[in-house]
Structure formats: C-alpha cells, structure tokens
Amino acid sequence: MESKSSNKNLHKASQAKKDEFYTQLVDIEKELKHYKDQFRGKVVYCNCDDPFESNFFKYFAANFNALGLKKLITTSYDKSPIVGDQLPLFEMKGLKPEGKEPFKIEINEVRDLNSDGAVSLTDVEWLLKNDANTATPLKGNGDFRSKECIELLQEADIVVTNPPFSLFREYVAQLMEYDKKFLILGNQNAIIYKEVFRFIKENKLWLGNDNGGTKWFQVPDDYDIPTESRKKIENGIKYFSMGSVVWFTNIDTVKRHEELTLYKKYTPEEYTKYDNYDAIEVSKVFEIPMNYDGVMGVPITFLDKYNPEQFEIIGSNRGVDQDPRGIYGRGSYLSGKETFKRIFIKNKKVKK
Numbered sequence: 001m002e003s004k005s006s007n008k009n010l011h012k013a014s015q016a017k018k019d020e021f022y023t024q025l026v027d028i029e030k031e032l033k034h035y036k037d038q039f040r041g042k043v044v045y046c047n048c049d050d051p052f053e054s055n056f057f058k059y060f061a062a063n064f065n066a067l068g069l070k071k072l073i074t075t076s077y078d079k080s081p082i083v084g085d086q087l088p089l090f091e092m093k094g095l096k097p098e099g100k101e102p103f104k105i106e107i108n109e110v111r112d113l114n115s116d117g118a119v120s121l122t123d124v125e126w127l128l129k130n131d132a133n134t135a136t137p138l139k140g141n142g143d144f145r146s147k148e149c150i151e152l153l154q155e156a157d158i159v160v161t162n163p164p165f166s167l168f169r170e171y172v173a174q175l176m177e178y179d180k181k182f183l184i185l186g187n188q189n190a191i192i193y194k195e196v197f198r199f200i201k202e203n204k205l206w207l208g209n210d211n212g213g214t215k216w217f218q219v220p221d222d223y224d225i226p227t228e229s230r231k232k233i234e235n236g237i238k239y240f241s242m243g244s245v246v247w248f249t250n251i252d253t254v255k256r257h258e259e260l261t262l263y264k265k266y267t268p269e270e271y272t273k274y275d276n277y278d279a280i281e282v283s284k285v286f287e288i289p290m291n292y293d294g295v296m297g298v299p300i301t302f303l304d305k306y307n308p309e310q311f312e313i314i315g316s317n318r319g320v321d322q323d324p325r326g327i328y329g330r331g332s333y334l335s336g337k338e339t340f341k342r343i344f345i346k347n348k349k350v351k352k
C-alpha cells in the first residue's frame with residue numbers, strides 16, 4: 001500500500017500537469033526586453049519547459065547571440081500534454097524516435113549553420129537534428145525537484161520559466177535555497193503566500209515590469225475551461241486566461257527604483273483605521289497619502305509600484321498575529337466577512 005505522503009506527491013504531480021500552461025512569445029518578449037544586458041555571459045536554465053512547445057526555449061534559442069548567453073539549458077517534464085511540430089522529435093539526434101521521453105537540451109553556441117547570413121531558429125533546428133550531444137535523455141521524469149535537474153540548476157546563473165502554479169511555493173523556495181537569479185510567472189495572489197511574502201518583505205523578491213493586462217496561455221484541446229470569458233480559440237489553438245498573472249524576479253530593474261507620485265493629503269475623516277490593527281485603510285494605490293507617517297493597508301497591486309527607497313513593507317493582513325481571522329475594518333469583524341488582501345507599508349520619506 002502506498003503511503004499518504006506518496007499519494008500526496010502523486011496528486012501534486014498530477015496537478016502540476018493540469019496547470020502546465022504555455023506562455024505566449026509576445027508576453028515573454030515584452031518582459032525580457034527590460035533585462036537584455038543582465039543576461040550577457042550567463043547560463044540560462046528553463047527547468048519547466050518542453051522545448052518542443054516552450055516559447056521560453058524559442059526566445060532564448062533565437063536570441064542566443066543577441067543576448068550574449070554563455071549557455072542555454074532546457075529540461076522537459078515527462079510527456080508534453082500539447083503536441084506541436086516546431087521541433088519534430090523523430091528528427092533529433094541522440095533521442096529515441098518513439099514517444100517523448102524526458103530529455104534535456106544544452107546549447108553552447110548558435111552559428112549560421114545553413115549559411116543564409118543570419119542566425120535564427122532554423123539554425124537551432126539544424127543543430128538539434130545533427131548534433132547528438134545537444135539533446136540527451138534524462139534518467140528521471142524531468143521534475144525540477146529531481147537530483148539531475150537540481151544539478152543543472154546549480155550550474156545555472158538565471159532561471160526563466162512559467163512553473164506549475166500549484167507548486168509555486170515549493171518552486172520559489174528551491175530557487176532561494178540555491179541562491180539563483182530568476183524571472184518567473186505566477187498568480188498575483190502568490191504575493192501574500194506566507195512562504196513567498198517573507199522574501200518580498202526582506203527585499204529578496206519583487207515584481208517584474210509587465211504586470212498589467214490579460215495574459216493568455218496555451219492549453220491542451222481537452223482542457224476544461226468552464227468560464228467562457230477566460231477561453232478563446234485562435235487558429236485552432238486553445239487559450240486560457242487565469243486572471244491576474246505577474247512576473248516575479250530578484251533581478252534589479254529600472255522600474256523598481258521609480259518613485260511613486262503621491263498627490264492626496266491625509267485626513268482622519270477620509271482614511272479610517274482598522275478595528276484591530278493600528279493602520280489606516282487605503283483602498284486604491286493612487287490614494288496613498290503623501291503626508292502620513294504611520295502604517296497603511298494597501299491593495300496587493302501596490303507591489304507593482306513598490307520602490308524600496310520610498311516605502312517599507314511591514315507585513316500583510318494574512319500574516320499579522322493580532323487576530324486569527326486577520327485584520328478587520330469597521331464592523332467587518334462582527335459580520336465575519338473575509339477582508340480584502342492588504343499589504344502594510346510605511347512611507348520612508350515622511351518625517352514624524
């Protein structure tokens with residue numbers, strides 16, 4: 001009989017496959033354009049990406065020379081749920097022609113192999129089809145927690161991918177444990193996961209640049225999407241929108257040091273205090289008062305505007321110990337309604 005622990009792990013692995021969504025190239029390009037200089041001479045690892053389907057692989061392979069990468073490593077996880085034809089497996093040296101076994105691709109250089117005067121994905125395909133050392137099978141299933149994938153992680157400088165959202169806490173913890181730079185996609189609600197928020201509070205993790213608008217992810221044809229507004233089909237490909245998806249990183253950006261312009265002044269009448277915590281409620285980021293020196297509860301969308309030189313993060317209303325049910329505004333404690341997610345901050349530039 002299997003243990004409860006192994007059953008739990010099997011469920012997690014199953015869930016990870018269910019939320020294996022494929023990021024569109026346009027979203028990757030919009031974010032990565034802000035970090036081009038920071039990839040020069042670096043080993044990049046995409047450890048949750050089937051290269052046959054992954055636009056992360058496509059982006060880094062096509063821009064290998066433009067970014068000045070030292071090496072690109074990609075590992076696939078078990079069998080891809082989306083069958084594509086960008087890089088047909090049966091034509092690749094070093095891999096078995098039948099099935100899609102877990103494998104890794106390591107690229108150290110991309111040359112103009114077809115002599116057309118430009119370096120592109122066509123040259124990458126030629127490399128994969130003719131160099132048996134580029135693509136090799138993995139011993140395990142390609143899980144980012146496996147021993148061989150951790151060994152590849154230790155070799156990497158920067159990790160860039162869209163990890164399974166159901167394993168996001170564990171994924172971030174691993175990156176932090178091995179002290180890696182990273183740029184990954186995650187649900188906005190992950191901001192207040194206690195396992196993630198502590199890194200945000202310590203300024204070891206922050207948001208990237210392109211966090212607005214709707215991001216659409218490719219999913220298998222049989223993926224169930226009950227909400228019509230979150231589903232679309234283009235050119236026979238099925239896409240799913242998961243709501244607020246943002247970039248998480250620990251790579252410094254210009255945006256992170258831009259000062260948020262404040263224009264409102266504090267008045268006790270307009271900014272009420274919480275019943276069980278010494279802080280004022282600020283329901284909209286643009287309404288943060290310019291002259292309040294105490295603690296303020298702001299929406300989690302504030303993190304997209306967070307400048308560590310301008311503000312200090314104190315905590316969140318999902319992690320304060322004053323009340324087991326969190327922080328409540330006037331009357332809401334008695335009603336028992338769940339409060340809005342809030343981050344507690346102080347303005348460093350306001351003197352007492």
